[in-house]
Amino acid sequence: MPTPTLLRRALIVGAAAGLAAPAWLSPAIAQARTLRRTPGQTEGPFYPVEIPTDHDADLLRNGQVRYAKGQAVWLDGTVVDLDGKAIAGATVEIWQCDVNGHYHHPGDGGKADPAFQGFGRTGVDRDGRYRFRTIRPVQYSSRTPHIHVKVKLDTAELLTTQLYVQGDPGNERDFLWRRLNEADRTAITVPFGAVADGLKATFPIVVQA
Numbered sequence: 001m002p003t004p005t006l007l008r009r010a011l012i013v014g015a016a017a018g019l020a021a022p023a024w025l026s027p028a029i030a031q032a033r034t035l036r037r038t039p040g041q042t043e044g045p046f047y048p049v050e051i052p053t054d055h056d057a058d059l060l061r062n063g064q065v066r067y068a069k070g071q072a073v074w075l076d077g078t079v080v081d082l083d084g085k086a087i088a089g090a091t092v093e094i095w096q097c098d099v100n101g102h103y104h105h106p107g108d109g110g111k112a113d114p115a116f117q118g119f120g121r122t123g124v125d126r127d128g129r130y131r132f133r134t135i136r137p138v139q140y141s142s143r144t145p146h147i148h149v150k151v152k153l154d155t156a157e158l159l160t161t162q163l164y165v166q167g168d169p170g171n172e173r174d175f176l177w178r179r180l181n182e183a184d185r186t187a188i189t190v191p192f193g194a195v196a197d198g199l200k201a202t203f204p205i206v207v208q209a
C-alpha cells in the first residue's frame with residue numbers, strides 16, 4: 001500500500017495532468033478526485049493577425065511544400081471538463097516558431113521559413129482527442145522552447161496556454177515557466193519521447209466549459 005506522501009503526490013500530479021487515477025487507488029478515492037484545470041498563460045505577441053489559408057493539423061506541410069527541418073513531433077491529447085467529460089465540438093489551435101526562432105507574423109519581420117506552416121487548428125473527436133504533426137519547439141531570444149495552445153468552443157475561448165518540454169535546460173531560466181507553481185508546471189510541461197518517425201508528446205487539457 002502506498003505511503004500517505006505517495007498518495008498525495010499521485011493525486012496532485014494526476015489531477016494536474018488530467019490523467020486517470022492509478023490502479024492502486026480505491027474506487028472511492030478515485031471517484032472523489034476532481035480534475036484540475038489546465039493553467040492558462042499569456043497568448044504572446046505572435047498569434048496570427050489573419051488565419052492562414054493552410055491551417056490544418058499538419059504544420060510540416062504548408063500548401064504543397066514540405067518542411068524537413070527540426071525534429072518532427074506527433075502532438076496529441078484530449079480536451080475534457082473538470083468531470084473528465086469530453087468537450088464535444090471543441091477546437092484546438094497551436095502556433096510556434098520555426099527552427100530559426102521566427103514566427104509567421106508581421107511583428108517578427110516576416111522572417112519565418114515559408115515551408116513551415118507555423119499555425120494549426122483541429123477539432124476534437126467524440127472522445128475529446130486531438131492530434132497535430134509539428135516540430136519540437138526551439139529556444140528563441142530569452143524564451144525556453146514552447147508551443148502556444150488555444151482551446152475554443154464555438155466563439156468562446158476556453159483556454160490559452162503554453163506547452164513546455166520536460167527536462168529542457170532552458171525552463172529554469174524562463175521567466176514565464178519560473179512563475180508557475182509545481183502543480184502548474186507539471187500540468188503544462190510534458191516529455192517528448194522518441195518514436196519510429198520522430199518524437200511524440202501527449203498533452204491532456206482540462207477546461208471549465
